[in-house]
Amino acid sequence: MFAIAALLPLPVVAVGSWTNLVNNAPGPIELMLLLPDGTIMAQQAGASSSWYRLTPDTQGSYINGNWSTLASSIYSHQYYASAVLQDGRIFVAGGEYGTGGNKAEIYDPQKNTWTEIPVPAGLICTTCSGPGFSDADCIILPNGNLLIAPVQPVVANGTVIFNLSSNTFSAGPSYLNNQNEATWVKLPDSSILTIDAAANTSQAVSTTERFIPS
Numbered sequence: 001m002f003a004i005a006a007l008l009p010l011p012v013v014a015v016g017s018w019t020n021l022v023n024n025a026p027g028p029i030e031l032m033l034l035l036p037d038g039t040i041m042a043q044q045a046g047a048s049s050s051w052y053r054l055t056p057d058t059q060g061s062y063i064n065g066n067w068s069t070l071a072s073s074i075y076s077h078q079y080y081a082s083a084v085l086q087d088g089r090i091f092v093a094g095g096e097y098g099t100g101g102n103k104a105e106i107y108d109p110q111k112n113t114w115t116e117i118p119v120p121a122g123l124i125c126t127t128c129s130g131p132g133f134s135d136a137d138c139i140i141l142p143n144g145n146l147l148i149a150p151v152q153p154v155v156a157n158g159t160v161i162f163n164l165s166s167n168t169f170s171a172g173p174s175y176l177n178n179q180n181e182a183t184w185v186k187l188p189d190s191s192i193l194t195i196d197a198a199a200n201t202s203q204a205v206s207t208t209e210r211f212i213p214s
Contacts, residue, residue: 022064026052030078035109036088041070047078047098051107071112075100081138081148085164091146093119093162094133101131104162104169119169123160125152137179141213142190147172149179176209 028045029052035041040062044050051070056062076098083091085106093104102124104117124132134151141147146162153160157179159172177196184194192211 019063021054021062023066025054025067026069031082033082033084033090035084035090037109040065041090041107041109043077047076047095049073049076049098071107071114073100073107073114074105074116075103079135081133081136083138083140083146085146086140086144087164091138091162093138093148094131094136094150096131096135101134102126104133106167117162117167117169119160122154123158123169123171124150125154128152135181137182137184137194139184139186139192143213147192147211149175149182149184151180173211175211177207 025042027050029042030045031043033041038056040054042052042054044052049072051073053068053070054062054065055068057064057066073092075095077092077095077100078098079096080092080094080100085091088109090107090109091104092100092107095101102119104119105114106117107114126132130152132150132152133148136148136150138146138148144164146164148160148162150160155171155174157174157176159175161170161172163170178198179194180197182194182197184192187193190213194209196205196207196209198205
């Protein structure tokens with residue numbers, strides 16, 4: 001029986017391939033976001049405020065798509081929290097580099113405009129050695145609000161919630177251990193799983209935590 005099984009052909013595994021776009025982007029690209037209309041919004045690499053859009057052709061091909069220039073963001077950002085909100089707007093906050101480390105702003109694809117969202121002083125540190133949001137984690141909650149973990153909150157381990165309907169910020173639940181440069185993933189039940197970040201590169205990471213919105 002084992003000899004016969006050994007002679008059976010192995011399953012064929014499909015191997016994908018990469019194809020160059022016909023039209024290159026106007027500049028080097030870093031972050032890319034898929035917008036609700038199927039176009040791609042992309043930020044120029046580095047601590048930049050320049051943004052572009054890739055629009056697929058009439059057949060839906062991104063390979064043959066065309067690039068256009070979008071309105072520049074108010075601040076420059078590199079390594080930051082970003083999300084496509086449920087109403088189609090784009091949320092950006094912070095930046096380990098650039099001028100937007102303590103700032104938050106929203107892009108409206110319909111109007112091609114950026115609007116700054118004021119951040120209350122009691123939520124992120126504005127007097128620290130580094131920017132308050134910096135390279136923050138963020139994830140959309142089931143109710144459409146955005147949960148953000150600033151690298152330097154005012155309250156230790158404090159998170160911030162962006163309210164979708166009111167365009168305002170409020171304090172969120174506290175996490176348990178270091179989340180600086182950690183990764184969040186949303187599970188099928190809408191809970192959030194993370195592996196805690198090490199306090200420094202010489203330490204091993206051995207703890208995880210899970211946030212249950214309900």
